Amino acid sequence: MKKRAAVIGYGGMGAGFHCQHISNSDVCELAGIYDIDPAKRALAASRGVKVYDSREALLADPTIDMVTVATPNDVHEEIAVAALKAGKHVISEKPVTLSMESLERMIAAANAAGRIFSVHQNRRFDVDALAMKQLHDSGEIGEVIDLESRIHGSRGIPSDWRGMKEYGGGMLYDWGVHIIDQACMILGYDVKSVRCSFDHITNQEVDDGFRLWIEYASGQKAYLEVGTYNFIAMPRFYMRATKGSAIITDWRVPAHVVKCKAWHESDVLPVVNASGLTKTMAPRDSVTVDEYDLPRPVSDVHDYYRNFVRAMDGLEEQMVTHDQMRCVLRIILSAFRSAETGEAVVW
Numbered sequence: 161m162k163k164r165a166a167v168i169g170y171g172g173m174g175a176g177f178h179c180q181h182i183s184n185s186d187v188c189e190l191a192g193i194y195d196i197d198p199a200k201r202a203l204a205a206s207r208g209v210k211v212y213d214s215r216e217a218l219l220a221d222p223t224i225d226m227v228t229v230a231t232p233n234d235v236h237e238e239i240a241v242a243a244l245k246a247g248k249h250v251i252s253e254k255p256v257t258l259s260m261e262s263l264e265r266m267i268a269a270a271n272a273a274g275r276i277f278s279v280h281q282n283r284r285f286d287v288d289a290l291a292m293k294q295l296h297d298s299g300e301i302g303e304v305i306d307l308e309s310r311i312h313g314s315r316g317i318p319s320d321w322r323g324m325k326e327y328g329g330g331m332l333y334d335w336g337v338h339i340i341d342q343a344c345m346i347l348g349y350d351v352k353s354v355r356c357s358f359d360h361i362t363n364q365e366v367d368d369g370f371r372l373w374i375e376y377a378s379g380q381k382a383y384l385e386v387g388t389y390n391f392i393a394m395p396r397f398y399m400r401a402t403k404g405s406a407i408i409t410d411w412r413v414p415a416h417v418v419k420c421k422a423w424h425e426s427d428v429l430p431v432v433n434a435s436g437l438t439k440t441m442a443p444r445d446s447v448t449v450d451e452y453d454l455p456r457p458v459s460d461v462h463d464y465y466r467n468f469v470r471a472m473d474g475l476e477e478q479m480v481t482h483d484q485m486r487c488v489l490r491i492i493l494s495a496f497r498s499a500e501t502g503e504a505v506v507w
């Protein structure tokens with residue numbers, strides 16, 4: 161039988177993603193919504209969605225098994241903890257919350273209630289990130305040395321709550337949490353240090369972009385960048401490994417791989433470029449490298465809710481674990497500290 165899922169927060173993500181996604185799900189059905197804004201409640205009702213008059217009324221409905229929290233970031237904790245205390249399983253939108261203490265209170269509430277509590281890291285299903293993970297895990301181009309991940313737009317930070325500190329605004333919390341989570345999905349969670357610097361081009365109150373360096377205990381490095389003032393977008397992913405390199409120029413195109421099959425070349429021809437001549441930077445040819453596009457990984461974002469429901473039934477571990485949530489939030493909080501002090505935060 162399908163689980164009955166309710167959504168709190170009927171805005172862009174609540175209405176535009178979760179309600180539709182749940183309605184099209186093979187594991188849950190939409191029980192109803194609550195939003196603090198009467199206009200949003202009226203909108204939902206006009207679409208035939210069951211609307212609760214208060215959060216308390218929604219949480220008191222015994223037919224509801226699970227609640228997705230899709231409100232601005234500053235109230236995730238308050239709503240998630242209330243839902244867990246009411247015996248509901250809870251998915252919080254990302255970023256899960258804004259401090260380690262807050263996250264620990266959420267986890268404690270879940271443990272006390274014996275309910276599943278996770279965060280919606282839906283971008284683990286992006287095929288570009290999955291292609292990078294596949295290259296990392298398969299060793300197809302050797303051991304990964306470093307990974308670069310960038311998201312660039314040119315419209316500045318949105319003018320809604322995302323531009324305000326009190327709501328947990330800023331691009332580090334907004335897009336940063338996705339690309340940090342993806343980097344950890346690919347390179348792991350054993351972080352050694354974090355360094356960050358912020359952009360304040362269209363907003364002085366919160367970061368409207370950032371540059372973030374993560375060093376892992378393995379020696380691998382990740383460089384992550386979000387920009388909202390980039391009229392030319394740089395490649396989405398770039399990976400260097402011991403036997404090759406890979407690039408994804410845009411999330412619509414597959415990973416392009418250049419794989420080294422012979423390190424030494426007997427007769428490197430010097431190239432003349434700009435005002436000089438170089439052998440070091442001469443491009444390789446097909447004698448020493450293979451070039452190809454990686455087939456796109458298969459991915460279905462519905463697997464997030466499928467996994468959550470199977471975790472509710474005790475059939476699977478939840479895919480976004482509490483420890484992973486802790487690590488990603490700790491990277492974000494370390495990045496804030498580093499951006500403020502100008503120094504790396506060593507774990």
Ligand SMILES: NC(=O)c1ccc[n+]([C@@H]2O[C@H](COP(=O)([O-])OP(=O)(O)OC[C@H]3O[C@@H](n4cnc5c(N)ncnc54)[C@H](O)[C@@H]3O)[C@@H](O)[C@H]2O)c1
Pocket residue numbers: 168169170171172173174194195196197200229230231232233235253254255280282320321334
């Ligand atoms: N995972 C993703 O891909 C993704 C994408 C976009 C947004 N998000 C996340 O989803 C959340 C919501 O973002 P959004 O873009 O939908 O914002 P939004 O402003 O469009 O919608 C938020 C809604 O929450 C309501 N709300 C505010 N406080 C509330 C409260 N106390 N109780 C009930 N309702 C309340 C607002 O009235 C509004 O309708 C954020 O945490 C954001 O980071 C995730």
